[in-house]
């Protein structure tokens with residue numbers, strides 16, 4: 001039984017599995033698996049990844065499907081029943097799983113991989129953008145009004161309408177007032193958010209709900225634009241933008257659920273069967289739990305609890321980690337934030353920034369890092385995932401992990417991670433291996449940041465930046481992701497960046513520090529089997545094998561062959577089909 005959804009980027013099959021069946025099949029081993037398939041995929045170029053791990057230098061295992069002429073697929077058919085893979089192998093072998101009701105899908109030579117996992121995303125932000133009216137590229141007031149009317153058709157009276165992408169920079173010499181905006185929307189407060197973050201525009205109702213009157217003083221560094229009689233016109237500039245933004249309430253649970261579901265369906269269409277949500281607060285958890293309870297989660301969500309939401313973190317510490325690998329929503333990880341980014345010079349460095357002498361970034365405490373809370377969660381059995389970007393940030397986090405592990409050696413088993421791990425001091429790489437840490441990193445950041453990174457930190461430190469090979473050799477685990485919406489989650493862009501260290505324009509020739517690139521198999525594993533290990537699901541998903549979840553991604557290019565021969569062609573790939581077990585409870 002499965003539901004079919006046609007979407008622009010590809011087809012998604014959401015396989016429904018009755019409560020507990022997946023877990024039952026996994027627990028009881030292969031003997032209890034059904035003998036007739038619901039769905040048979042044939043004529044595919046299937047890479048199961050069901051062979052030995054590559055060596056730290058990338059050398060494939062002896063049993064990998066790699067011959068004198070290169071990589072070749074190790075199966076051509078997959079049979080699926082009740083959301084579980086019951087067969088993988090040759091086309092002839094698959095025939096005995098075909099029954100009268102079996103749906104057969106000819107893949108016509110498309111490439112089949114284990115379902116892709118995005119191991120660090122902010123899907124709440126993607127969802128939030130879906131609830132806002134996109135005003136980018138509009139140049140006249142009339143165009144903006146039309147788009148707002150169009151985008152808010154299903155809004156109830158009183159509900160806030162938020163638009164974004166209004167280019168306030170272009171309008172700075174001719175700011176509109178809110179007379180027309182108030183006439184058109186007499187019953188809904190409206191916030192039009194600027195593209196650059198320094199200007200917002202609201203109607204009369206929005207200004208009233210924000211409590212702003214002729215008598216309101218603008219905060220220091222901000223301006224409330226007023227008419228001749230001193231009344232606010234609805235335009236707020238610089239630090240005053242917050243007056244209006246703070247008035248926007250959290251969207252209703254129903255709207256949060258529907259936008260999250262839409263964002264997750266978008267990920268499914270783009271080939272992903274699971275996302276790791278890097279920082280889940282109470283509002284988001286409520287929406288995720290609502291979707292799970294309704295059987296409406298289209299893909300798996302590994303929700304990392306945000307330590308910035310201390311009450312939620314404490315509630316989960318008291319409850320303990322959710323280790324049920326069978327459910328669509330799991331929470332056994334907490335996300336903490338040590339430093340900021342290299343771009344903003346907020347990442348903590350051991351030495352001064354090369355382009356700003358005397359400056360070494362923003363320290364953990366200033367950035368809301370609560371060490372005690374993280375240690376407590378680790379002791380309660382949670383995986384810790386700490387954002388650390390600079391070499392001082394990474395060292396401090398390594399020191400912290402070392403101290404907690406020393407006092408409580410058992411916690412080493414919870415597969416702790418460092419998010420981003422962008423610049424690491426040469427002395428510190430080995431510590432990742434010693435503590436069995438996972439480096440959770442973004443190939444897109446590497447190929448995007450290279451443009452200015454040498455200015456920021458100089459050529460010597462660049463050698464230890466995005467150092468995937470050095471980390472692998474040091475024994476670190478590795479998982480790849482995009483930090484969506486921080487970067488583009490397109491898997492073909494990610495694989496290309498990982499394998500070539502070049503951007504979409506194929507710059508620089510030969511790749512940026514190509515000695516740190518990974519091989520095609522490692523790149524694919526960092527988005528599949530290694531990402532599954534990172535979320536404690538390596539026995540359920542991450543490879544294509546009998547008894548596993550039917551989590552499968554089909555694409556029209558071969559990352560193994562192209563990655564080894566013509567990697568620039570990876571950028572032309574597209575997703576054909578995504579299959580994910582759709583459990584309902």
Ligand SMILES: [Zn+2]
Pocket residue numbers: 120121122278483486
């Ligand atoms: Zn992030």
